[in-house]
Amino acid sequence: MIPIPIIATIIVVLYILSAIKILREYERGVIFRLARLLPHAKGPGITLVFAPVDRARRYESRGENEQAIRYYLLSLKENPRNDFARKKLTERGVRIPAPPKE
8 A cells, every 4th residue: 555645745746747838939828816817928938837726828929920020021012121121020030032232
């Protein structure tokens, strides 16, 4: 028969392991503790969410980046020498052709 302290330790370890949530680079997590919103959203990485007390909701910030890329591409189409849009697109990893020569 297994002693009670060992069983309790196993249960606590499994509980802590189940509380680990991993958020990807483009995800943010909003934590509700006892039905109240915590002041700051959790960024990418490892987050602990304890089940009976906390609830976590994930949301993606990728859609905003796609909209920004479309906006910068449209502004480059209107003005090929727009250095700000060119810089923002290269920061996001979008390959764009060199500006036209005069």
